[in-house]
Amino acid sequence: MDKLSFIAMLLDFYGNLLTEKQRTIMSYHYEEDMSLSEISELMNISRQAVHDIIKRSEKILLDYEKELGLVDxxxxxxxxxxxxxxxxxxxxxxxxxxxxxxxxxxxxx
Amino acid sequence: MDKLSFIAMLLDFYGNLLTEKQRTIMSYHYEEDMSLSEISELMNISRQAVHDIIKRSEKILLDYEKELGLVDxxxxxxxxxxxxxxxxxxxxxxxxxxxxxxxxxxxxx
Structure with a gap:
């Protein structure tokens, strides 16, 4: 399974444990395939901020999977x-x- | 499914998200069927403290299930x-x- 599908699956399982903002941005990026620039424009935050929120959210989701292993x-x-x-x-x-x-x-x- | 089996199942799914102390006490109570007094003696904390930790842990596990619904x-x-x-x-x-x-x-x- 490629990284993109795996993160999308983590999002499906554990997404409700993210904040609303994190979940929204992750959904735009991983489910609706939007670029950082597109999300940046839509949410009216910097491209760097979008990037940071995605990286932080990925880490949170991966940490949950490390603890629970339910996707595996x-x-x-x-x-x-x-x-x-x-x-x-x-x-x-x-x-x-x-x-x-x-x-x-x-x-x- | 009775409440006891359900909490034991929540513990199996989400137990790793509890602190070590919470997980230990929940495991004694729900998996090894120990009474509050037995746990109190073994852990050298008051019976009331054992009771409070169990109630608090149950709430945490139920909240995770409410958000994620993975046991369901x-x-x-x-x-x-x-x-x-x-x-x-x-x-x-x-x-x-x-x-x-x-x-x-x-x-x-």
Whole structure:
């Protein structure tokens, strides 16, 4: 996963822990793909300030992930679901018990 | 889900955002099922202090869940997995495409 998608995902998980201003600027940048200059103009703050707020917000989000690891957990769970889906589509399983066991492991995790 | 299991789950998700002392006391109480008096004796602080730290920690954990809703999201995802598992066990599905579609919805969520 590239850095941009990863930060966007952190924003989705932990964004509510940012201040409203931080969240707005991060959303403009990571979700609406706006440049620093565009955000600077729209928010009426300097380009440098936009840059600093983005860097500070990224650090906050990364720190939360370091403590909680919930995005990592979620991505691993999704990876397993994709595996199960592909096994079902390609009929690559011995019997359904094998699939049921994999789903059970996800439930227990 | 009863309150005790719910708080234990919040502790599992967000516990790392508590201070070490808060986390320790919450873990004694919610994971190791120790009474306030037992914790009070072990930690050498008053029973009232143990009570206050638990109430304060519960509030912190509940506030994080209110902002992030990740435990709720996780529980709903698990409920869907249990549904899929039961459908597979009881063979209550039209065809495997129905199951694949349900797994796909979980992947996209």
């Amino acid at each position: 957990k979620f991505l691993k769970q999704r990876q397993k679901l994709i595996e199960i889906k592909n096994m079902l589509i390609k009929k690559q399983y011995k019997d359904l018990d094998e699939i049921i066991k994999m789903i059970d492991e996800l439930i227990e995790a | 999201k996780f529980l709903k995802q698990r409920q869907k997995l249990i549904e899929i598992k039961n459908m597979l066990i009881k063979k209550q599905y039209k065809d495997l495409d129905e199951i694949i579609k349900m797994i796909d919805e979980l992947i996209e969520a």
